[in-house]
Amino acid sequence: MTPTITAFERSPDRGKGLxxxxxxxxxxxxxxxxxxxxLLSFGEMKEPAHRALHPFGQIPTYEEGDLALFESGAIVLHxxxxxxxxxxxxxxxxxxxxxxMFAALNTVEPPIVERTMATLLERDKTWFDERQRxxxxxxxxxxxxxxxxxxxxxWLDGAFSAGDLLMVTVLQRLKGSGMLDEYPNLAAxxxxxxxxxxxxxxxDAQLAVFTAASTA
Amino acid sequence: MTPTITAFERSPDRGKGLxxxxxxxxxxxxxxxxxxxxLLSFGEMKEPAHRALHPFGQIPTYEEGDLALFESGAIVLHxxxxxxxxxxxxxxxxxxxxxxMFAALNTVEPPIVERTMATLLERDKTWFDERQRxxxxxxxxxxxxxxxxxxxxxWLDGAFSAGDLLMVTVLQRLKGSGMLDEYPNLAAxxxxxxxxxxxxxxxDAQLAVFTAASTA
Numbered sequence: 001m002t003p004t005i006t007a008f009e010r011s012p013d014r015g016k017g018l019x020x021x022x023x024x025x026x027x028x029x030x031x032x033x034x035x036x037x038x039l040l041s042f043g044e045m046k047e048p049a050h051r052a053l054h055p056f057g058q059i060p061t062y063e064e065g066d067l068a069l070f071e072s073g074a075i076v077l078h079x080x081x082x083x084x085x086x087x088x089x090x091x092x093x094x095x096x097x098x099x100x101m102f103a104a105l106n107t108v109e110p111p112i113v114e115r116t117m118a119t120l121l122e123r124d125k126t127w128f129d130e131r132q133r134x135x136x137x138x139x140x141x142x143x144x145x146x147x148x149x150x151x152x153x154x155w156l157d158g159a160f161s162a163g164d165l166l167m168v169t170v171l172q173r174l175k176g177s178g179m180l181d182e183y184p185n186l187a188a189x190x191x192x193x194x195x196x197x198x199x200x201x202x203x204d205a206q207l208a209v210f211t212a213a214s215t216a
Numbered sequence: 217m218t219p220t221i222t223a224f225e226r227s228p229d230r231g232k233g234l235x236x237x238x239x240x241x242x243x244x245x246x247x248x249x250x251x252x253x254x255l256l257s258f259g260e261m262k263e264p265a266h267r268a269l270h271p272f273g274q275i276p277t278y279e280e281g282d283l284a285l286f287e288s289g290a291i292v293l294h295x296x297x298x299x300x301x302x303x304x305x306x307x308x309x310x311x312x313x314x315x316x317m318f319a320a321l322n323t324v325e326p327p328i329v330e331r332t333m334a335t336l337l338e339r340d341k342t343w344f345d346e347r348q349r350x351x352x353x354x355x356x357x358x359x360x361x362x363x364x365x366x367x368x369x370x371w372l373d374g375a376f377s378a379g380d381l382l383m384v385t386v387l388q389r390l391k392g393s394g395m396l397d398e399y400p401n402l403a404a405x406x407x408x409x410x411x412x413x414x415x416x417x418x419x420d421a422q423l424a425v426f427t428a429a430s431t432a
Contacts, residue, residue, distance in 0.1 A: 055365040056323055056358065067308045073322055074315035092283045099290035102321065106289055107272055110326040121350065127343035134337065142272065149271040 002034055003064040005075075006050070007209060009039040015210030017203045020072040021060040023169050025205055027076045027162065029198035031083035039209060073105045073166065080162040087161055100156050100163025108146065109170045111138040116173060139179060147183040154192060168193030218250055219280040221291075222266070223425060225255040231426030232391075233419045236288040237276040239385050241421055243292045243378065245414035247299035255425060289321045289382065296378040303377055316372050316379025324362065325386045327354040332389060355395060363399040370408060384409030 005028075007021035021037075028035045044050055046057045053061045054070040062069040062078070069075050077098065080086035087094045115135045122128050146167075150156060155164045171190050174180045180187045193199055221244075223237035237253075244251045260266055262273045269277045270286040278285040278294070285291050293314065296302035303310045331351045338344050362383075366372060371380045387406050390396045396403045409415055 051361075051364075056319070056361050058323075067311060069311060069315050071315045071318035071322060073318040074311070077314065077318075078311050095283060095285060095290070095294050098293065099285050099287045102287040102289040102293075103272070105318065106287060106321040106325070107274075109322070110329065113326065114330055122347070125343065125347075127341065127347065131338070131341075131343065131347075145267075145272050148267075 001065050002036055003028075003062055004036040004038055005063075006038050006040050006053075006059045006061045007206065008059055009041045009044075009209075010213040011206070011210050015207040017206055018169075018173060019059065019206070022202060022206055023072045023166060024060045024062065024075050024079070025202035026165055026169070026199050027079045027086060029201045030165070030196075031079060031085045033079065033083060037205075037209070073101060076162050076166060077101060086165065088158060093158060096157050097161035097163045100161065101166050104163065104166035104170045108142050108167065109173075111135055111142065112170060112173050115139060115177070136177075136179065139174070140182070143179065143183050143186060147186050150185050150189060152185065155189075160193075160196070164189075164193060168199075217281050218252055219244075219278055220252040220254055221279075222254050222256050222269075222275045222277045223422065224275055225257045225260075225425075226429040227422065227426050231423040233422055234385075234389060235275065235422065238418060238422055239288045239382060240276045240278065240291050240295070241418035242381055242385070242415050243295045243302060245417045246381070246412075247295060247301045249295065249299060253421075253425070289317060292378050292382060293317060302381065304374060309374060312373050313377035313379045316377065317382050320379065320382035320386045324358050324383065325389075327351055327358065328386060328389050331355060331393070352393075352395065355390070356398070359395065359399050359402060363402050366401050366405060368401065371405075376409075376412070380405075380409060384415075 005021060005024050008019055011019045013019055025035070040050060040059060045054075045059065050061075051057050053063070053068050056070070058070070060070075060072055060075065062075040069078060076086075087097050115132065118128065118132055118135060122131070155161065156167065157163065168190050171180060171186060172194075180190065194203075221237060221240050223241075224235055227235045229235055241251070256266060256275060261270075261275065266277075267273050269279070269284050272286070274286070276286075276288055276291065278291040285294060292302075303313050331348065334344065334348055334351060338347070371377065372383065373379065384406050387396060387402060388410075396406065410419075
């Protein structure tokens, strides 16, 4: 059964692949699962029909037969548990790969999103520069620890996993900040993720949506 | 095999049960799994021995035979997948309960933690009051949406699950803010979680650690 995901009709990042449907598209491409996409305007995302699927009125969602899911992390985990390719076979290794999924979303991502939110919502405030330096110190704390753990390995724990997939998408949010380049092994890690054919197919698919919307 | 978790030797919340070991203790109590606790000072948390277990130098960790885990969400999921009591048996219901775990940690928690961080780190800044109102508006957005979804149900999706366990612990961080009381069904939801015998046993266990440290 072909699953259907939702994505922005016109992504606010202008096709840079930072919207959370990218994570799901990438996971589906890694496991070779075709999918359909239903595009939503910002208005449609807040309407009852979509809120029934996603209580917080966001994208992506995932529909597959009787199953309706929200939260990109949960959708990626579901895909990884259903198909080979995103989680190791050994039980302990599998559990550790899932731990890296939570680390990406619950430890590394929050201050990175906080930095982006401030850029969007607080740039004209008197406190912006001083406070942004404080937020960036929190981001750097995590980057330093993550860089130490990664060392010269290709991926966080053995073969590429759903944990790496989420961590790479989280770190991509720092592009343009210069911070990633302070940790050359992390910059190379992100580049390694982006070089995967499945990433490229997913990226091109989300970019095509933005390009079509812009020329319509 | 009895697992060993780590917790603060002296919790910064003074035994209020807001440290993340509480989530793991509660999950273990729900499934009836005894556990050992290794207490760590703030210094020990940053040392190489602990950083080998937890790359970000935090608590809790979870050790069980050959398996070493970090991230409270991942540990709770591991416990829920190994034992009956925290996830429904039906596959789709189970996947949705896991989605609520991610929603608690990746959607609802970040602005709530941001509010707490500001209280700790930015209270003496000129911008504190104005900015805290902005953060609280983001928290209220999620609370309103969560309140709408919960309605008059006891739990988020059928029977009590690991998703409820994490969501209750996330909402508890708002105690004392008055915000939870603006959504009576959410306040009742948190109270319902706290009334569970397993919650009480976990709470008492973490409080006993703080009390012992304070009277030592």
